[in-house]
Amino acid sequence: MKAIMVQGTASDVGKSVICTALCRILANEGYRVAPFKSQNMALNSYITEDGGEIGRAQGVQAEAARTIATTDMNPILLKPKGDMVSEVIVHGKPFANMDAVSYREQFVEEVMPLVRSSLQRLSQQYDVLVLEGAGSPAEINLKARDIANMRMAHETDAAVILVADIERGGVFASIVGTLMLLDEAERARVKGIIINKFRGMKELLDSGITWLEEYTNIPVLGLIPHIDVQIEAEDSMALSSLRLKKPQAEEFPIDVAVICFPRISNFTDLDPLMDEPQVGVRFVKSVAELKNPTVIILPGTKNTVEDYEWLEKTGLAQAIQQHVQKGTYIFGICGGYQMLGETLIDEEAIEASGGRTKTLGLVPLETVFVAEKQTVQVSGQLSTGEQVTGYEIHLGRTRANDLVKPFVQLHDGRTDGVRSDDDRMIGTYLHGIFHNRQFTRNYFNRIRLEKGLATIDTAVQSEAERREQAYEMLDVHVRRHLNMELLYTLIT
Template identity: 75%
Template sequence: MKAIMIQGTSSDVGKSVLCTALCRIFANDGYRVAPFKSQNMALNSYITKSGGEIGRAQGVQAEAAKVDATTDMNPILLKPKGERVSEVILHGKHFANMDAMTYRENFVEEVMPEVRKSLKRLSENFDVLLLEGAGSPAEINLKARDIANMRMAHETDAAVILVADIERGGVFASIVGTLQLLDEAERSRVKGFVINKFRGMKELLDSGVEWLEQYTGIPVLGVVPYFDVQIEAEDSLALSSLRLKKPLHQEFAMDVVIIRFPRISNFTDMDPLFDEPGVGPRFVSTLKELKNPDVIILPGTKNTIEDFLWLQEIGLAQGILQLAQNGCRIVGICGGYQMLGQILRDEQAIEGRGGTYMSLGLLPIETTFIAEKQTVQVEGTTVTGHKIKGYEIHLGRTIATEEITPFVTLSDGRVDGIYTKRVVGTYVHGIFQNRTFTRHYFNELRQEKGLEAISDEVLSDDERREQAYEMLDAHVRQHVDMRKIYNLLESNV
């Protein structure tokens, strides 16, 4: 199997998006391509058809590659859940909660045989392996135990393309500095550079590119202009750029607040709100920011109890209750849904500190945390009659304490969530990605506010994603020398 690896001079330089683009390019050119990231740390995860949990980026890249995502594409997922402690997910399933020292000193070497098994299975089923690195390959304090960067390039005999973000400044220094901190064998694997997120006249960059190629002897394969493509992110670093899609100084007919929990997870649930006409989403983390919104959304969280206690400590819990009494609509998703209930019970200390806690009391439910994790793709029909699909990923088991109206009837016969006139709770992630439901929800709010409803004819999320992948294909083909990349595929390092 041919392999190429995308590494970066730092985190958030655009590795994931470039990998997504190349997955679509290779697929469109007739290759069967698999994305791969040996170890990923992210709170935005993706549920495979088999119920395995992997990093969101590898799930998106598999979609771009027109193949089903599998846990082999991201055999190790780390989900931070507390101070220096992460949940370790191995082949899509919970393995252990582990502190950073134990993970680095003991687990990393023990798990390498599992990583190799994943690589072997992928090599038997795909033509091309597109690897993504993590952070930077030149973190000298981490290199000895780094299994996400150059070690994977060596394992797969991959040519490495190093990506740098010019928007950060110091792009040439970051590239040269990264190379200097690599050993000779590692440097020999770097076969090209991509300068990403460029704004302005490329001609002004040409002299720098020429110098870089002469100094390093390595070609610049492309200078990619900044491109605001609607691809889901997996890192909370992306929240700042997400907020910029609709500037806060702009006036919107409907004010939607999203609580930015310290341990917020799967915040991609909120992406569609930035596309909905007249809706102004804004993330808040203080009582002062709350103000008087039309809708408050409590999103998912990696630790429901800790984030609920935070909600109480800073006064947001009381603020939400006051707004709910005044008629504000409330939506809770996963951990946010659990908080809307009456009791959070953690007798086995699954969430960390243990104990029983009185929660917001806006829905007649009680949640008990158990060790068994629910991870599954779902489909169903909402109480409003809309066909939806999404996924569940939670530890809690929730029961109603009185008769309720379920929000969703699932295709497997289960019911999920609660629907009331003002408060909705659900375990289904991706509910707003179901665009006809989202349009209906906000049309109800429009009519309440005396506004005219808008057409319920809207592109589905699948259609939007396909458009985004094809736009990425065209954009990267235009600005990256694909002929040279295909030459790297054909040559041995």
């Protein structure tokens, strides 16, 4: 098995992006390459062609590698639900809800044969595996049960590249400290260091790099300058560094307020809004922050019931109802769509403690939670004739009366979502709906007209074209700043 592994000094240092870059670089060099992450904790997930749920990063990396994502690329996915409990997804399907202690003490060793089977299948299909670690390999209180970092490097005999984020400060201490906390066999696996997200003059860092290489006896493979490349994030930590556009009226006359639920999930749904001209995007957690937006978006959530209760406690539920009465546009996605209705029915305690929860009551529909999760890629047609694609991830089954207009007619025969006659209110289960760039442009053009702004009628680049452009840009950028000759020697 030829494999290389990217680990980090901490979470959100850029491991996923570096892995994405390596997948595209190796694919462009003619390798059959596949990503792999044994265990992933993420709120942004990806649906494979056969309906399996994996971490979004591995889905993106598979695209960069020009291959089809499978559940073997991320056999274990943990989706936090709050209170130290996560939904455990095994090979793309829900397995159980577990607390952290039960998972680590009882489940980790049981699942290792499944992880090895995934590795075995991938090694038979691909030339090179690009493995991604999780968090840091030096969490000494967790190392005994850590199956995402050095244990995978040992399993695959992979050379490890250690990535550090210089933007955080203390980059040399973080690298040296991580190496000091590894045991001898683990340190021997680290064959290269990448300093990521650099801004400034390289010459000012040269002496530090020389010292680091001499002190650790490990080469620095590259100093990667910061780049604003549009690669989707999977970690909720990335919310703090999202490329948000501040709602200054003169620059962004269309103000979009996104309700930042405590258990927000699949927030990559919002990425396309960052590219839409004249549209400002901000996350809000209180009535004071809500102010007077043009559009309110209720995004996905890992727990609709508990996040709606939070909406009530904060006063945001009442504020949203008042805004709708004033004519504010509102758009609900997945859990946010469920909240637009009248009732959440959770008699079997699928999401919370069970029972019925009254919701916003903006449209006559109710949602019943069931044990079987709906995970599927979908496509369909809007009433305007536009074709859209997306994916569903939800436990609820939403029922509306015959008077409610559906948002989209799916090609599998079902209808999805709701829409008002003037499209001021839209609800849908389709994650990725805004990634249909023509739909997004048309949606905001209607708002532009209403506000007396000129519509934007230039051609819209498709999502597939944008993503391909981003992967190629990432290839060029990372390749330019890496010691590629040394990198190739590390692929064992």
